[in-house]
Amino acid sequence: MTRQVIMALAGNPNAGKTTLFNQLTGARQHVGNYPGITVDHKEGLLEHQGTRITITDLPGTYSMTAYSAEELVARDYLISNRPEVVINIVDASNLERNLYLTCQFLELGVPLVIALNMVDVARDRGIEIKADKLADLLGVPVVPIIARSGFGKDKLIDEALAVAARKQSWQPRDISYxxxxxxxxxxxxxxxxxxxxxxxxxxxxxxxxxxxxxxxxxxxxxxxxxxxxxxxxxxxxxxxxxxxxxxxxxxxxxxxxxxxxxxxxxxxxxxxxxxKFDTDRLYTSDRIDQVLTNRLIGPVIMLAILFGVYQFTFSWSELPVALLEDFFGWLSAATETILPDGRLKSLVISGIIGGVGGVLGFVPLIMFMFFAIAILEDSGYLARVAYMMDRVFRIFGLHGSSVMPFIVSGGIAGGCAVPGVMATRTLRSPKERMATLLTVPFMNCGAKMPVLALLIGAFFSDNKAQYMFLFTMLAWIVALLAARLLRSTVLRGAPTPFVMELPPYRFPTMRGLLIHTWERTWQYIKKAGTVILGISILLWAMMTFPQLPAERLAGYEAMRQNIASGYDETIVAEQAQERTVLSAAATDLAGQLQEINKREAEEALRHSLAGRIGIAVETVSHLAGFDWRTNIALIGGFAAKEVIISTLGTAYSMGEVNTDQTESLGERLKKDSNWNRVVAVAALVFIMFYAPCFVTVICIAREASWRWALFSIGFNTVFAFILAVLVFQIGSFFHLG
The missing domain is CATH 1.10.287 (Helix Hairpins)
Structure with a gap:
């Protein structure tokens, strides 16, 4: 019988815990959330010499005193689940700081093995650590490893299994105070x-x-x-x-x-x-930081790196995105020929393929973007961004620690506002935390990125990376100005000091980059296949029912009969003249038939529940250039921003009959008379800044209160609409469309 062992990985942030987890488990892992809290819960499987090992990657934490969600989760897991052995990853180049958490594990009494990671980095700094001596003094096994390369991992697992096999009761260590x-x-x-x-x-x-x-x-x-x-x-x-x-x-x-x-x-x-030598010398990371975090050069390099991320993302994803668009166009055309006319065909083509397909079409773009972010994150550069931005954030009443929630929420690219809101727990000042919590939804999260990519690709295709860069800068500027407004009024208070450890630079491993990229991309795909699918079907139903009255349907059918009758007469006349090619007159009659179908579909959409809501809102939204179809999509975006694409895809495919010419959604919008460049920019501004998605609103309510959650919905939407109106009115006045 195969032996079963439960292990846990624990350690400080940046100690290499996740890198080791990826080395041990590879693709045999899954990511979820701890019950009731948005903190990553990673679990993986490992087969080692006939033993089946379940490994849980606990959140990175500096302490076992529950000041943050991560610390609370790590401690509760150890107490509630009682793993048979805990592997404590310790950064050998920062031994003293990392052993602080080790002391608390010893006091708790957990069965412990220390993984002395980054011994190569310590050696480069002239630091030699005697692992055997450290093991004797602490009374637990200590194994030198290099998580990036996998050095020492087999010996580490052997030691961990040996500790687990002893099945000793937890034995707390006493320290005098x-x-x-x-x-x-x-x-x-x-x-x-x-x-x-x-x-x-x-x-x-x-x-x-x-x-x-x-x-x-x-x-x-x-x-x-x-x-x-x-x-x-x-x-x-x-x-x-x-x-x-x-x-x-x-x-x-x-x-x-x-x-x-x-x-x-x-x-x-x-x-x-x-x-081995003077430890006051400048290490490699310090030399790099002299340039990358320089007061003058650092921000310029940071902006260049950000622009490079977008240039890489759009240039490399262009072909796979186009191929996916062609695939979904082919799938729609194939479904058109297979399924009989009726509501089922409309649901499949407009509700599912047109809706979910529009979201999934941007998977390559999202994947390349997450890959670029993983490089910045795993290399240690994102921590430098927080360090540099502290000086800027102080001007707007925020804290350097606020930078990471902004980045997590999509401050560079991708991300999600939910973990961004949760990340504000690390801020000690309640007012700085609240100002950060309310403004992180302004960032361009992963849900907004496909919408931005759609509109930028349709109306600014020649300069996609430049426009995405500009809209990212706009998100930061607006978020900081909103934070300054909040900190000057309802959240007035003195700033708190900022202290942050800068981890050493590391070369990311391809294995780690691919795992991080796939984890985030899979979350996006799952959301498209569950939440977005459900909302797309619901909105399709709202755009389909109630149907047109019987007399209106009969009227359109009579018009089609008249057109068909004229078409048949033309064919007969041509056959009499022994002509083998349809005349221009016959082709024109067929076009008229298609135009009648289009008019019927548009009237049916106007008559539907969603159409009536969109038309009612149009009395106000026309100030920003939004027509009733766009309003339907924006209302759906209150649930999740990806729904905007799926709803536009559904709204602009309802009743489509010419399936031989499969156009992308971007091409349809570009050809529509209600859309132009000014409307596109107004829509982009509104989508970036209006109410957070429903899940984020709930998260804000849990972290603060429902009063602040409702404030976020109202304030963000009004603010975004005012900006959109200004963009549309000024752009229209100068004929920029």
């Missing part, structure tokens, strides 16, 4: 043990430490499970807190952090780390 805190811990532990406090999930000493660290989650659990014991524990903690603040002017959590680092230093100085 000085007389005052040790005395408090000694008073807290017996009370915790006597009542099996917090369901006995955590070691008693660990709960005592969490109370001294003022861990909000543990405090809340304590009050919920045993209010009387919780009150006694808090009284002891308050007493020692009052004592330390009077005598040392520090809180217990600061003392705990100092003693943990003292414990780490005592280990490192016992011959664990040696330096």
């Amino acid at each position: 000085g007389d005052d805190l040790d005395a408090a811990i000694a008073a807290l532990v017996p009370k915790i043990e006597a009542t099996h406090f917090v369901d006995g999930l955590y070691p008693p000493r660990y709960i005592a430490l969490k109370y001294l660290e003022n861990d909000e989650q543990i405090l809340a659990k304590g009050k919920d499970t045993d209010p009387a014991t919780a009150a006694e524990l808090e009284a002891i903690v308050n007493s020692v807190c009052e004592h330390t603040t009077k005598t040392l002017d520090v809180y217990p959590e600061a003392i705990i952090a100092d003693h943990r680092y003292g414990f780490i230093k005592s280990i490192i100085r016992q011959g664990v780390v040696t330096h």
Whole structure:
């Protein structure tokens, strides 16, 4: 029987945890979300010498004190799931900082193996680490590895399996925190043990430490499970807190952090780390940073890199996007010939192929964009972007840490506002966090990118990369101005300091890039096949029913009969004259028949529920140049921005009869009399800035309140419409269309 083992990977951000996870599991992994929270949950499978291993990649975290969603998820997983072994990935080039998390694992008592990663980077910096000595002092196995290349991974798994095979109970390590805190811990532990406090999930000493660290989650659990014991524990903690603040002017959590680092230093100085040469020299990453993060040259390079991302994306994706457009056009034409006339044919061609096909047609573009972003992310450059943007963000009342939520939301390309909103949890200032949370939906997320690509490709095909670059810059400018407005009014307050670690530059591995690209692209494809499909079918139904009255249908049928009658007479006349080619008159009659079908389809769409809504909104939307068909698509975009493409595809294919000439949606819009360049820019501006998608709105409500979520819908939509009206009116005045 195959042995089954459950492992977990844990470590600091940028320590190489995900790289190791990809090396171990490859394509045998899946990504989801932890229940009730938008934090990646990655799980993969590994077969090693007859053992089937399930590996969970925990979110990167610096601490086990639940200050952020990632820290909360990592700790709860360890406590609730109790993996048989935890592999702690430690950056060998930043050993002291990384061992802080290791100390907390030891105090929790988890069965631990340390993966000493990036030993090559440490060696280049003149740092030599004696893994055996470190293992003896910590009492856990330590295995040097290079996650990028896979060096040491087999030995690491062997050690991890050996630890798991012992099946030892969790054995917490005790660290001294000085007389005052040790005395408090000694008073807290017996009370915790006597009542099996917090369901006995955590070691008693660990709960005592969490109370001294003022861990909000543990405090809340304590009050919920045993209010009387919780009150006694808090009284002891308050007493020692009052004592330390009077005598040392520090809180217990600061003392705990100092003693943990003292414990780490005592280990490192016992011959664990040696330096071959002066460590004050400039490392390779520092030399690169002298250029890339230079106050003057850095921003110019950053903009050039951003432009390069778009140039790469559009140039390389142009052919596969065109091939997919041709494929869906062929599929639509083939379906036209196979299915009989009726509602089923309309649903398949207009609702499914025209809707979902329009979204899936941009998969190559999304894939290349995610690949480019993965290069920037895995190389360590995105952290430099946050560092450089801090100076700019301060002008607008934001914080350097706000940059990453903007980037995650699509500040460079792709992304999603939902994890962007969740990422604001790392901001300590409530007002800076709220200003960031409300403005990240202005970024060009992955859902908006296909819409932008559609309109830019249709009306500005000669300069697609340049226009995408300009619209990205516009998104940043508008978001920062909105943040400045919020920070000057409802969210007024002083800025907080910004401290951020810059990880070393690394060459991304092709394996890692492909996995990251596929993960994000697959999420996009799944969304098109589920959410977008459902909404497309719903909107097709709204654009189909109610049907035209019987007398109107009969009128159009009579018109077709008249045309057909004239067409038959022409054929008879030509046959009498022994002509083998249809005359221009006959061809014109056939065109008239097609025109009648088109008029019937348009009137039917106007008569439908969606058409009536679009026409009603047109009384206002005409100020921005939006006709009733466009209104239908924009209303659908409140649910998800990709729906705009699927709805336009459906609206502009309803009743199409000339399937031999399969045109892309962009070509149809370009030929439509209601569209021109000015309307396209107005639509782009409105789509970029109006209400966040429904999922993002719910996320804002969870992170803040429904009041702020509704404010985001109303403020963003009104603001976007005003901008669109200005663009359309000014552009029309100067005849720029």
